[in-house]
Amino acid sequence: MSAEYDIANPGAGELFESLRAFGYDLPTALADIVDNSISAKARNIWIDMFWAGRESRITIRDDGEGMGEDELRQAMRPGSLSPLESRAASDLGRFGLGMKTASISQCRCLTVMSKTVGSPLAVRRWDLDYIASVGNGEWRLLKGDGLLRDEERSLLAEQKQGTVLFWDRLDQLVGDVSSDDEVAQKHFRERADAVKQHLAMVFHRFLRGRGAITLHLNGRPIEPWDPFLEDSDKVDPMAAESHVVDGQSAEIKAFILPHHSRISAEVHAAAAGPKGWNAHQGFYIYRNKRLLVAGDWLGLGMQKEEHFKLARIRIDLPNSADLLWQIDVKKSRARPPAALRKDLQRIARTARSRASSIYRHRGKVIQRQLGSSDVFLWSHLTKRGKNFYKINRDHPLVRKVLETAGDKAPVRALLNLVEQTIPAPLIVINNAETPDALGQPFEDSPAELLKAMEEVFSALIEDGREKAEAARALVMMEPFNQFPELVASFLEKAGRMKTD
Ligand SMILES: Nc1ncnc2c1ncn2[C@@H]1O[C@H](COP(=O)(O)OP(=O)(O)O)[C@@H](O)[C@H]1O
Ligand SMILES: [Mg+2]
The missing domain is CATH 3.30.565.10 (Histidine kinase-like ATPase, C-terminal domain)
Known part of the structure; x- marks a missing residue:
């Protein structure tokens, strides 16, 4: 048989x-x-x-x-x-x-x-x-x-x-x-x-x-690398939280690290970590105190951005939570259980907002130091008792486009057309009907905002301005003046000007 x-x-x-x-x-x-x-x-x-x-x-x-x-x-x-x-x-x-x-x-x-x-x-x-x-x-x-x-x-x-x-x-x-x-x-x-x-x-x-x-x-x-600078009194920790899902505990504590102006250059450089400040923001997951994930927003719908880089959040798990958190063989990945996502999102949002407020504060300090010499893209004129809105030909980006255009006529024509056809009546009506429904500049696309910032900055430099001066112009300029935290972190990243 x-x-x-x-x-x-x-x-x-x-x-x-x-x-x-x-x-x-x-x-x-x-x-x-x-x-x-x-x-x-x-x-x-x-x-x-x-x-x-x-x-x-x-x-x-x-x-x-x-x-x-x-x-x-x-x-x-x-x-x-x-x-x-x-x-x-x-x-x-x-x-x-x-x-x-x-x-x-x-x-x-x-x-x-x-x-x-x-x-x-x-x-x-x-x-x-x-x-x-x-x-x-x-x-x-x-x-x-x-x-x-x-x-x-x-x-x-x-x-x-x-x-x-x-x-x-x-x-x-x-x-x-x-x-x-x-x-x-x-x-x-x-x-x-x-x-x-x-x-x-x-x-x-x-x-x-x-x-x-x-x-x-x-x-x-080997000397230890502590992502939370726990020895430093300049770190701002948030209250620790403990959450239990399916009988498995997770201890969560967020740390807001200090702006580099408050610590020494060596401490700042060492705290960056192997992949640099920007990469090491987000959640740190430890299993029995052994680090698995060193900075990740865990697919919670948040991106790594320069002005959030001071936010680092520790999660401590026991090894009995392996299945629940989907730990992989290489111990390089962990996925939060669905039941915890809301809490993690809340903690991440708070930590991110605190971290970015440090940069917002830096940006405001620069603005205050400079007074107001705002550079506008639009100017408002009245002629014969009537309102007109004109594009400022001295705006650095407008000037650059005009200067670099081989044939300037089409660009001039385009600018004129834009000015002459602003849908002002429609804007007025919409605004009167639903005053809170006006979109904010770059509301959906922080990446585009950064791109615009880069372009304007390089136009200012090509205009012959010193980097420090270009940086100053940027913080005062519409719409960037509404995002001091982005400007401050952009300038810092570019290493173009000290922001302290
Ligand atoms: N350095 C070591 N000292 C003592 N025992 C060890 C050592 N390395 C491995 N082992 C034994 O070998 C087993 C298999 O190790 P490993 O293949 O890494 O799987 P795991 O760590 O998941 O059990 C361990 O469970 C342990 O019993
Ligand atoms: Mg092993």
């Missing part, structure tokens, strides 16, 4: 090659490995990146609880623990995949060596090239001390417990180059720097305070 099922094991080589394409990069892959060390209660984690061309190697060593022979064999299996399993509250893992997928995304040969207080050294290796050369689809996990040289085994000699991962054949990072390839070596160093910045950010709450751990990169401890 034939069996009622087939065994449909995936081929090891094929599946591993696919798992490589999860979308990790070097910093996110290493962060996933660090998670494991922290979950294993390590006090120290040493990451070393050795440059040797195609022989380059990365090792990650910790002094955590380690694994015995059986544990290590189990841990090396992809899907070592089901995501549905409940976990210790301090566990940073979820899918039982990280150690394998993160490593294999960067290297073709992963060796893990581990020991515990009660058991001797255990060694296991996934070697993708070996599996491919055997070619029969078997999941051959290499084992035995013989896989490592004496000096490699001695890495754990001084520790009573701990784990080392060896990443070899780093084809993503270096590929097939010789050790004197300077371009490749420079790239290698730059990636080390990206690793440092990413880990400083993701683990900042583990690197400071009571029970802090130390993360060493190439022999140097």
